[in-house]
Amino acid sequence: MFETIPLLPGVNLRCRRDTRFKHGCLSLHWVAAMHADTTAMNALIPSVLLRGTVPHPDLRAITARLDDLYGAAASPMSRRVGDYQASGLYLSFMDDRFALPGDRVLEGTVDFLAELLQSPLTEEAGFLPEYVQSEKKNLISTIQADRNDKRVYAMGRLLKILCREDSFGLPRLGEPEQVAAIAPDTLYRHFQQMLNAAPLEIFYVGSFESAAVADLLRGRLCLRGREAKLPPQTGFHGCPGEDVTETMEVTQGKLCMGFVTPITLKSELYPAMQVLNVLYGGGMTSKLFRNVREKLSLCYSVGSSYYSSKGILTVSAGIDFDKETPARREILGQLQLCREGAITQEELASAREALISSLRSVTDSAGSMESYGFIAALSGNTASPEEAIRAIRAVTLEQVVEAAKTVTLHSTYFLKGEPA
Amino acid sequence: MTETTYPQLDETVFRETLPCGLPLAVVPRQGFSKKLCYLAVDFGSVHRDFTLEGKSCHVPAGTAHYLEHKLFDMPDDRDVSAEFAALGANVNAFTSYDMTAYYFSCTENFSQCLRLLTEFVFTPWFTRESVEKERGIIDQEIGMNLDSPDSVIFDRLMESMFREHPIRIPILGTRESIREITPEVLETCHRAFYTPANCFLCVVGDVKPEEVVTEVRQVLGDAPRPLGRKHPLPEEEMTCPTARTHCAMDIAMPTFCLGFKCAPVGLGEAAIRQEMAADLAAEALFGESSELYLRLYQDGLIDSSFGGGYDCADGCAMLLCSGDSEDAPAIRQALLRQAQTLVEQGIPEDYFLRMKRSALGRRIKALDSFDSTCFRLCAYHFAKFDYFLFPAVYRDIRQEEVLDFLARTVTPERCALSVIEPISQDPPIENMEAAL
Structure with missing residues (x-):
C-alpha cells in the first residue's frame, strides 16, 4: 500500500498518495533495538526538539510557526514495534487545496521538520539544559501518570512481571530514574548518533505525488547514508510465572492475567489467533464481555489484548475486591470453552467480521494508514490490509480451537484496595 | 432532499425531515469504506424535569445514562450488539450532559445496520429483572x-461552580440516586424524549442519501409522536458558590482543573459565534501560542499536560483549563492578571489573524474524522446551527468580541479551582526530584 523510495542507504521514504483527505501526515522516526540504556533518551529527544530551534527559539515561536501552517500539529513520538523502539516526530497538516492562494502547507511543513532536526538549540555541545530539564520533568510525569489510570497501571505491572526476560518488559518511555539521570550533552550526542547512523523511516500520506515528496525531502533534509542494521525481531523470552497481589487506595480492583502462546505474527495460525482474541475478549460480543460482565455481573470492564509480535495474550478486568476468585475462574472457564470448541458459528462470524471491518477501515484515514504501514515495515509482517482480510476470512473453527489450545496462563496481577 | 454544497470545505450535505418529524443529514464520502451513523437524542443528564401529557415529572440523577444502557435490551431476548456484530458492525452509545447518542460504524450491510439502529433506539423494552441487574454494572x-x-x-x-444547575451532579448519577431508577422512570423518559422530532440522524460515508430516507421511513412510519416539554434549567448567578475544593487520591502529581463561569449561550449563529470567540480568547489567554503559556511553562508551573478551552452544555457555559501543577493558585492568579493585561493592551493584529487561521485549519483537518464530524453535526443541529458554515463565522469574528469575552469571564468571582493532591509521595520519587 506504500511506495518505498530509498532516499539514501538506510533512509527510507514510504509514500501513499491519496487525494480524499483534507489533511496529510508526515512522520520521521529513527529505529533502534529496545534497550534499557537508551529507551529513556530516545523517548525524551523528540520533546526536546519541539521546545525550540535556532530560528524559533521557544514554544511560543514554535506554535506561531505551526499556526502559520494553518494549525499544523507536531507530536513527539516513541513507538514500540516488537523488540524495536522507534522515536521521532509526527506532523499532520491541512491539505494545500484549502490554503489561501500562494500558501504551500506541505512545503512549509517539510521545512519545519528539517529545522527541528537540524537546527535544535544547543549550548556547549549539548541541548539547551533548561529545555532538557523541563522535558525530563514532563516525561517523568507522563510515566508516573500511568498510576492515575489504574487499568493502565495494573497492565503495566503485569507486563513487567510477565516479561522479566523480554524487551517487552522494558517500559516504552523508560523508567523515571533513567530519565532523571540524562545529561544534555549525552542526550545530544545520542541524538546525533541516531540521526546520522540509525535506520530512518519517513512516512507520508497525502495528496502529493511520491516523486514530489521525495524531491522536497531531498532538497531540505541534509542527511547522509548509513550502514545501519537492526538485529532481527525475536519471539517471547520466557521466565517462571508469578502471581502478584498489591494494594492501593482504590474503589475498584483490577485483575490482569497474562497468557503466552507460541503463535506470533509470523506463524501460520496468526489469523486464527487474532480471531480467537476477538471472540474471547475483544468487544461487546466477546465471550468475556457477554458472560463475565453481562451474564454474571462480575465486573464493569473486561477485555483481552493480543501482542502478536511476542505471542502474549492478556486479560484485564475491573472487579470488586471480593470477586477475584469467581472472576479468575470464569475468565479461565471461557478460555477452556474455546479450547473445547464451544464456539458458535455466530461468534466465529462476528469475530471475523469485526477484524475484517477494522482492516477495511485502515485506508479511511491518513493516520491509520501511516500507523499500519509503519508497523508492517518494522514488524516484518508486510501483508496489505486486503491480504490480511483474505487470511482472516479463511480462518476455520478448528484453527481457532487449535490456537486456543496453545494459550497457557503465565502470570497474574491483582490490584486491590487497602484493608479497612 | 435538499442538497447543500460547501465549496470552501469540499463538502456536500443532503438534508431531509421525515414525515414522522425526524430530521436527518447525510454527508457522502466517496471512496471510503467506513460508514458512520449517529442517532442523537436531545436529552442528557441535566434534563431531569419535564412535563409529559400534562403531568410534571422529576427523574433521579443518572436516568439518561441508565436509559442509554437499557435501550440495548430488546424483546424476545434479542441481543442488539450481537446482531450488529453479525453484520460486521460496531455499535455503541454515550450520554453527555445534554445529549444521548447511539451510533454504529460498518463497512458493509449499511442498510441493515441503519434499520437495526433505528429499530432498537425507538423500541423501549425494560424488564424489572434486567433493570435491576444493570444497577450492579452502573x-x-x-x-x-x-x-x-x-x-x-x-x-x-x-459542584463548586454551580448552585442549582444539574450539571453539578455527575452524568452517571450517584450510587444512591441510581437506586431510585425503575422501569417506569425509563419508560417515561423514553416516551417524553425519544420521539423522532427530538432526535437527529446523521450519516457520514459512501452511501446513497435517498436510501437513508427510505430505510428509516420504513422503520419509523409517518406518524409524528408527542414530545415532552423540558422545564427551563435554573438560571445561575455569575458567581461560584465554592471558590476552591480539594481532595487527596493515589496519584503521582498534584493536578488541578480551573473553571470560569460564562453566561449560557442559547441557540443559533450568535451562540456559535460566542463559542468560537471564546475559543480564540482561550488561545490568546493560555494557548500554546500565548505569552502566558510560555512563561508558566518556563517557570515550571505547568507542563505538557496543561490545556483547556471553552465548554458548554444546555443552560451553562464555562472556560476551563487543567493540568498537573504544584501551585494551582499561582496559575489562577496569573490567568486573572494576564486577562486584564490583554483587555487593556489588546492583541496584536497579526497574532489575532494567525490564531484565526490556525483555528480554521484545525477545524478543516478535523473533518477527516468521521466521528468528530458526525458528533459536531449532531451537537450543532440541536444548537440550531449549520456547522459547515464555520469558516464564515471565523472570518467575521473581531478582536473586540474576544477581549469583551475575556473582560466579562476571567474575573475572581467567576472562578473556581478544583485540586487533587497525592496521598503520599514514595521516597524514590522525592529522591528523583532532587536528582533533577
Missing part, C-alpha cells in the same frame, strides 16, 4: 469514575 462504572482523577476533579469542579 454501580461499578461509578466506582471506576471514583478512582479516576480526571472524573473526580471535574465533577468536584462542577
